[in-house]
Amino acid sequence: MNFVKILHPYNRTHLYACGTGAFHPVCAFIEAGQHAEEPVFKLDPHHIEDGKGKSPYDPRHTAASVLVGEELYSGVATDLMGRDFTIFRSLGRRPSIRTEQHDSRWLNEPKFVAVFLVPESEDPDDDKIYFFFRETAVERQQGLGKTSFARIGQICRNDMGGQRSLVNKWTTFLKARLVCAVPGPDGADTHFDELRDVFLLQTRDKRNPLIYAIFSTSSSVFQGSAVCVYTMADIRRAFLGPFAHKEGPNYQWVSYQGRVPYPRPGMCPSKTFGTFGSTKDFPDEVIQFARHHPLMYNPVLPHGQRPLFLQATVPYTFTRIAVDRVTAADGHYDVLFIGTDVGTVLKVVSVPKESWHRMEPLLLEELQVFQDSSPVISLQLSSKRHQLYAGSTTALAQLPLHRCSAYGKACAECCLARDPYCAWDGNTCTRYVPNTKRRFRRQDVRNGDPNVLCSEDPRRHTVPQKQLYGVEGSTVFLECIPKSLQAHILWTYQRTLNDPQREVQMDERVVRTERGVLLRSVQRSDAGLYLCHATEHGFTQPLLRLSLEVIGAWQATGVASAGDPQLAAGIPGRKVWYRDFLQLVERPPLGATDKVCQRLWSRGRPPAPARSPAGPPGRGQGEEPRRARRRRTHEGPRAERGPRSASPW
Template sequence: MGWAPASAMIPGLALLWAAVLGGAAPSPPRLRLSFQELQARHGLRTFRLARTCCYEALLVDEERGRLFVGAENHVASLSLDNISKRAKKLTWLAPVEWREECNWAGKDIAIECMNFVKMLHMYNRTHLLACGTGAFHPICAFVEVGQGLEEPVLRLDLRSLEDGKGKSPYDPKHQAASVLVGEELYSGVAADLMGRDFTIFRSLGHRPSLRTEPHDSRWLNEPKFVKVFWIPESENPDDDKIYFFFRELAVEAAPALGRLSVSRVGQICRNDVGGQRSLVNKWTTFLKARLVCSVPGLEGDTHFDQLQDVFLLPTRDRRSPLLYAVFTTSSGVFQGSAVCVYSMNDVRRAFLGPFAHKEGPTHQWVSYQGRVPYPRPGMCPSKTFGTFSSTKDFPDDVIQFARNHPLMYNPVLPMAGRPLFLQVGAEYTFTQIAADRVAAADGQYDVLFIGTDAGTVLKVISVPKGGRPIGLLLEELHVFEDSAAITSMQISSKRHQLYVASRSAVAQIALHRCAAHGRACAECCLARDPYCAWDGAACTRFQPSAKRRFRRQDIRNGDPSTLCSGDSSRPALLERKVFGVEGGSTFLECEPRSLQARVEWTFQREGEAPRTLVPAEDRAERTAQGLLLRGLRRGDSGVYLCSAVEQGFSQPLRRLSLHVLSSAQAEQLARAEEAVPAASPGPKLWYRDFLQLVEPGGGGASSLRMCRSPPAQRPPPPAPRKKGRNRRTHSPEPRAERWPRSASHW
């Protein structure tokens, strides 16, 4: 079927790892913000309930201004403006007898035998539909939430309890996915206690319940359901289809390759009512196709085969949304995650292509070349494509073909044929995704928010480059202090807020932090954040309706050379005087705001006009925090300029004037220091003597820094910082001094 899993091509994959995926470190974000910094400066808010975990279900209700949350034994209603205020909660426990029965079945009564709320849907203008595990006894109920913005209502209607089988999983560890269309619930779930009967199920409403063929691996083979969407097919509602996204074991894989996982998209017609004589109360329009996210290579494709989440981004044509999906890999060779984008036209094209066919156990899967019955299996009964008004009217050969050929031969490939964004070798994997379409000065851009298993959110923008879109990593936000994996994400486009759930809490953060990009036009432009623009005085929220005259923004290229050429808003250059001792070491500190900038050091000797690059040699060690100079010489005295180079644009950050003292001057300084009692009040005499020694007339004391320790007493050079979850953060404000103020640092 034209595919081979990455784990089946170890030699080729090793080459791809080095050549295509890049054995180097993962892409750094331009800005990295810690949990503490987000709380203190950027409005991060959190919500958690006492002795409660597993905040998995999030539902944004823009009309009421509420965020509904499903968790262990609880449903909560939070304010979209501030989830920490006006919170309401209701407790929804499993009955005692259910918990005892769960415990008798061998489950942990304190951990597993609870009611984990897995699903929340807006049912009508006044009620939610909520479903939970019910201590391995799935249950659903309607929750009254009121009609408007008045005092929030949150009340469980105990008279409307529903059997949750086929709607919610039994086991809290199992995934389920569902969508409510009208009064009908379409769900993908394990429908039995043992977690073996996987089904795509329609329930509620007035029509008969339908499901997939049970225990038939051709239909579903140990699937893990991810998302479900209702997507119109035409102007005729009879053509509407429900699309399921899941991963499962590949029935089409060669037996020698073992149990291989693949990602799928499945479809069913909304007006399917099952067959008349065959497939009674079963889907007659179910089809599925492989969803591919891979990097092409000479030795074969490198597949990201584990679908984790899908986000449907509407476009002007409601029939053709974009599908943003995040994948990980099951390969034992490398760890990686990717984002692939799919068009609905490509999905529909795969379902109109050839069917996959296999003659017998020893035969290969091939493209079916025989006669396909009419109406074509997978087509909805409607006047758009035929004369059949119901699936019960389909001929028997159509039903039999549908039963035996649910799999399509052609896969669904991503737009541009490769991932939009990937991270390989990072210490996290992608778990969730949400997207927002943003209007900027030079067009519309899709901004992606990617949740990880390390409690971080990556902010990525899709920009065109070389005829295809690529993803640029703008920010890495540590939204959870305990680094808990992100389990759900929702966006409020009206309020420009992102809501994130994990096992431990719910977090709220703005979609943009314009002030964090810097206080200069060039910094704002280089950030390439479509939410932000330079207004002539600061980096602020971009308003498409505002006057264009004062807005400076270049998302496509991020080139400040033209936009900011006449701008005089650049902050004053930080200047420091640094002193060192001949033969010793000194550290010139300079750390750019952007992690994607390259630091360039230039040097100008005293009394000389030309400025030269500091040579790369053993005596000059470049670190992430600055330049360490060893074995100082008198000729090292001069002015060192630190500049950040990004997108070809150079921006000076700090000017450091280094004075290298002789050993005799250092000894004279030491004797002057020892002559002054430690408890002497007022400024110390040795300090004034030193100023007269190196700079007659004094002055500049507030910016003075001196290194004169003998080698044995000098502090060690700063160690390279380890990569990991507790990484260095970047502050939008001037940095506080990090180095110890000992006798060597003033």
């Protein structure tokens, strides 16, 4: 079997694909046509290549790669057992180069996640390739067993290897720890070291993109996932800092304080930082220092020194991330789409809390994309088509980046959503399009204050109403679900419209749930008006008014005298009472059933023929008219309703 592990656009007409090839890696070019509508998709049999160093042998092994020009940079295991890991350059005109083999200081059981090209300056000779992976830390403390660290590694694109040492090996390879942790008291930080996915968000300056990465924990005690953001300035600062060095009687990792040779290891040979034209011209002491010191001492810390978005004690783990930079009326916002291992996608927006240097995440939506709860293993975002593509092992889904209509039909709901894709246009919540002038358009992602934006909304004070009925002694559920995930629900109660409202107090009989309030063992005093309020961002609005009417148990069961005209008049809505509560109560005794049927039959029906006095009820001549009456009353004509039900009703 051939599991495709690498797939890149090679040029305008071809794709480059590599697969496991039944434990014999193979790569090939696929002709896809110059335009998407062309029905061309075929394999070129004359350009099939060996996939060793590009695709793993085993489909369970991870791999990451990037195609830069005609060169493929891949992080992969190059043997069948998955023990020889390497960062490999292939294709192109330059010689193939890899990392040092079987050296745990370079790579120690890595799991490659992503690879990106980031320019360093205007000179293309300064371009660097950055690898993101997790591995078993060599600098871990003794006695703690295996510890996984997240890493970022760098290599120069024009690296040609050494002349006498590190021949056909990287001479500019360096790596640093990628930290994503929640600061704790006394320095006891909670670390997220299991790197899962990385997204490179391009900015106006191609040399300084933002790095969005998702992490999970390896601890069996604490479970959670986090999103951390890194800047290229912090990454470059770590690689320009001190090198990690192992010395001392206990061989502890410390900061190297000796002399660093020139040119500094990790610098690319170019006219920008020196006079060396190739890495083969580097002095031997530079090559030897780079060989024994690939690890940096200082880690790369996230922006703000803490995770941007965190989810703990939830029944899922983050798997993939895609980020879209959206232009809104009051600035630019980054919208995060996060896939999970239960087939859901979270939509999160990052807004400034007090200033643009301190961001606050808001969870806008949580969609169940795959009904079989299969993990999201791929997320691709198309800003041009406004679509998000999510893939799993069983399906592929296309999702719109914005669903403005889901935020309700009122200006306040659209404003409180704080979705940079959406704005209130005077009538509906619709997509916000920059550079278009609309008189009634309202949007404020940063503050989201409906008191300012929606003062003239005519539907602001209209509240939907619903009628509910409950049987005394049974349970009633008051459902109210806000449109926004950040809203806090408050319930108030009043006996009549003229009575003052008071907050509903929760106890053992009145239970709050995620979808509303459950009244256990309903009492007569529970009847009245219930109002559901949503409080968010300092703004409170009523969402739903529920009118609860409590019916006595003796009315619902029909045990009381059926011939009492006052009782018949006291039943609110004969058909509503009969149909709604017949399924809620237990089957009444046979005698009570006959009385209820006789009473319902007497309303608007001709009187039934008298029962024959011969024989007890249910036998002889008296049984047929009663059965016939029951069928006509509750089942309708046999020809219309089909076979007779086994139920006594």
